[in-house]
Amino acid sequence: MTLLILMALALSIGLGYITKINIGFFTIVFAYLIGCFGMGLKPAEVIELWPVKIFFIILSVTLFYNFALANGALEKLASHLLYKCRRFPQFLPLAIFLASTVIAGLGAGFYTVLAFMAPITLLLCKKTNMSMIIGGMAVNYGALAGANFMTSQSGIIFRSLMENVGINAQTSFSYSLGIFVVTLIIPVVVLGLYTFWNRNSNSIFIEDQKPEGFDLKQKKSLFLIVLMMSIVLIFPILHLLFPEAQTISFLNSKVDIAFIAIIFSLISLLMKLADEKKVIALVPWGTLIMICGVGMLIALGVKLGIITILSEWLANNVPIWLIPFLLCLISAIMSVFSSTLGVVAPTLFPIVPALALASGLNPLVLFICIIVGAQSSAISPFSSGGSLIMASAPADVDKSQLFNQLLFKAVPIGMTAALIALLILKFVM
Structure with a gap:
């Protein structure tokens, strides 16, 4: 069930990107199918996860x-x-x-x-x-x-x-x-x-x-x-x-x-x-559906203990000093193709308390790592920020050139700045 929920989340993001349909609709459907037919919950119990x-x-x-x-x-x-x-x-x-x-x-x-x-x-x-x-x-x-x-x-x-x-x-x-x-x-x-x-x-x-x-x-x-x-x-x-x-x-x-x-x-x-x-x-009805829909699927994972499992794995298999940087990179990679508010934050925020407890790291640092990482690549043309900038470009602007500049110039600059900032933050906090 844990693996199934992770696959459902990844599949929802992929389908949302391919079909241009709000990710929230896919996650709501998966929450219903997995919750009712995989975990034996009543429909009313799944609805309460909203x-x-x-x-x-x-x-x-x-x-x-x-x-x-x-x-x-x-x-x-x-x-x-x-x-x-x-x-x-x-x-x-x-x-x-x-x-x-x-x-x-x-x-x-x-x-x-x-x-x-x-x-x-x-x-x-x-x-x-x-x-x-x-x-x-x-x-x-x-x-x-x-x-x-x-x-x-x-x-x-x-x-x-x-x-x-x-x-x-x-x-x-x-x-x-x-x-x-x-x-x-x-x-x-x-x-x-x-x-x-x-x-x-x-x-x-x-x-x-x-x-x-x-x-x-x-x-x-x-x-x-x-x-x-x-x-x-x-x-x-x-x-x-x-x-x-x-x-x-x-x-x-x-x-x-x-x-x-x-x-x-x-x-x-x-x-x-x-x-x-x-x-x-x-x-912003679309944002509401996306955030709440992903939240329903994540809530199923919480019921199964997926948050604790993932947190303990990170704490036991990754050097503690590397966890903030790894969390930043994971967030940045996710945000290249998805929304910070709709996907990255609802997916990764729930693991922070358990991860902080298992590793001894400051929860504030972990939250900052997630958001700084996610927003460092939010200008990607595959993400919401970059796609809006692409759509706003004047008609006579070379869109393919702008696409390449956003993906291969702006995103690396943002990610490099984020990692340097976290390195400084590590010595401050």
Whole structure:
């Protein structure tokens, strides 16, 4: 059964890639067939494996942030951030990274930011003579780093996955903060080195055209986003600073980002900040199906003890110092062909507590290894990030050349930077 579940997961990823059908549909079918006919579970027991908590959190948070997407507030924010860089064109890669990070950190999420920032970025590359590979890396890195923020889409998913394997909410918040910081520093260093190397180059040119100002609805949306982030972040931070304060501990235990997001969604609806149907349509239903579908299959593996078996094998057969690097490479290879949120994190996060216990390694380091590794190759044209960049390329761009540059230039750069970062992290933590 253990081998069958692993084969089903691998087959689901392969079929999803070949057929272009959401992987979640395949994993749900395999979960039903293996659970009911292989493990003797009742259909109702298999249905209960659907990760309701993760589903509700992603649904509620993305629903709220979609108001700022629907009324154009986030897109206009990106234009203003890029405009600020017009007098320093050599810093354009860092400006694109910053704009993508801020917008993704405000809750737009990785896929959404890439969907509307990648076309803008590649057009900027064409107009300003900037390398499309550097532009693609900048927007991809920014969307990933910003989405990893504790209250943004990826950060929330990471925290939920951690809590599903027994890590308490306060610790999961700290771990997700660590992931965000590391995935923010790596691209700043990589893009900073590129900027320094090309500091005397005059090849990049930015047009001096100021974007339009924010309208009233857009200002209200941005204000509500900042307010919600403040409410959600202030209590965990205060609890870290004052762990003995009972009032803060009580409030921290009751403040839930999913319910806060629903409240702010209702406020946004009452303020008529965007059309309700458009906001609901922007919910990433495909991502939800993929994450929850894979989660059902992984939950079957947990029932069989596959997580413990895999963790003990790694701890007993691989030198302890090599485990973080091996985990990073496994994540990177998986992410070349699949999604970090939909496949890599739901598959590998469950093994971390047992692996940390068996090897004595810090769980935070292992979580960071998984995400840093997965996101180092997320720009692959076979993965979601790279495919979106390929789809966003202008019509007159040589797609085959861009494909080769993404796969054989951007991915190796990302993986090398990830391994160097983990080597440094090993001496720090």
